[in-house]
Amino acid sequence: xxxxxxxxxxxxxxxxxxxxxxxxxxxxxxxxxxxxxxxxxxxxxxxxxxxxxxxxxxxxxxxxxxxxxxxxxxxxxxxxxxxxxxxxxxxxxxxxxxxxxxxxxxxxxxxxxxxxx
Amino acid sequence: xxxxxxxxxxxxxxxxxxxxxxxxxxxxxxxxxxxxxxxxxxxxxxxxxxxxxxxxxxxxxxxxxxxxxxxxxxxxxxxxxxxxxxxxxxxxxxxxxxxxxxxxxxxxxxxxxxx
Numbered sequence: 225x226x227x228x229x230x231x232x233x234x235x236x237x238x239x240x241x242x243x244x245x246x247x248x249x250x251x252x253x254x255x256x257x258x259x260x261x262x263x264x265x266x267x268x269x270x271x272x273x274x275x276x277x278x279x280x281x282x283x284x285x286x287x288x289x290x291x292x293x294x295x296x297x298x299x300x301x302x303x304x305x306x307x308x309x310x311x312x313x314x315x316x317x318x319x320x321x322x323x324x325x326x327x328x329x330x331x332x333x334x335x336x337x338x339x340x341x
Numbered sequence: 342x343x344x345x346x347x348x349x350x351x352x353x354x355x356x357x358x359x360x361x362x363x364x365x366x367x368x369x370x371x372x373x374x375x376x377x378x379x380x381x382x383x384x385x386x387x388x389x390x391x392x393x394x395x396x397x398x399x400x401x402x403x404x405x406x407x408x409x410x411x412x413x414x415x416x417x418x419x420x421x422x423x424x425x426x427x428x429x430x431x432x433x434x435x436x437x438x439x440x441x442x443x444x445x446x447x448x449x450x451x452x453x454x455x456x
Contacts, residue, residue, distance in 0.1 A: 225387075257443070266431065266448040267385075282443075316384060328392060329375055330444055332385040 226251050226319050228333035236339045237307055244303045245336045247317030252297035257318040257330065258290070267316065273300050307340045314338070343368045343436040347447035354422045355455050362417040362450045364432030373435040374415040375444070376406055380428045388430075391415060402426070422454045 227250040237243050247256065258270040270290055271279040279292040293301045304311050317333040344367045354360045366372055373392055377385040389400025396408045406417045417430060432447040 228384075267446045269443055272443065318385075328373065329387045329390050331387060332377075334384040337382075
């Protein structure tokens with residue numbers, strides 16, 4: 225398994241501002257993922273972030289709104305840009321063990337609870 | 342496209358009774374199936390998975406799940422529920438038939454275990 229930490233754990237932000245969420249893993253992993261969990265909803269994949277390449281975004285998510293960095297095999301950031309109240313969600317970082325595309329379970333961080341006023 | 346259905350928003354069970362949380366899936370190839378649990382204000386914790394082999398999979402905290410290919414189901418079960426099992430449970434699937442694919446989650450089922 226992998227131990228994942230996220231910063232901040234929660235934040236309250238004003239409309240129009242941006243927030244950068246950090247994800248740190250205790251081991252090197254090839255694949256990292258960012259999810260959004262809106263209130264009372266399931267998890268929706270935002271993007272897949274592999275070290276050394278551009279993040280791959282899912283339908284409905286764009287790089288200008290959710291820029292991602294992946295500078296090394298243990299760290300990633302997700303920025304929520306120009307926030308609106310609709311961005312209020314829990315944002316979760318997730319990793320797959322270093323098994324290339326044949327990975328099995330994913331492990332999740334504790335999440336960042338974002339409230340936009 | 343792959344999908345997961347959890348038909349129950351909430352399951353209520355008394356402590357000590359058996360519990361079942363239902364999950365059905367749709368994939369084009371062979372499925373990898375997972376159950377995760379989310380406690381309040383916490384991230385998701387991995388419970389168990391089915392990749393291949395025995396249809397009955399045992400996981401953490403006394404939970405188990407049965408893979409049924411003909412019914413495309415992967416129901417989560419526990420013989421005797423605890424109040425501490427109260428949480429939000431997510432079923433998830435990956436479709437290996439299409440090569441690399443991401444994890445698709447069901448909408449979640451809230452399990453409430455009463456004393």
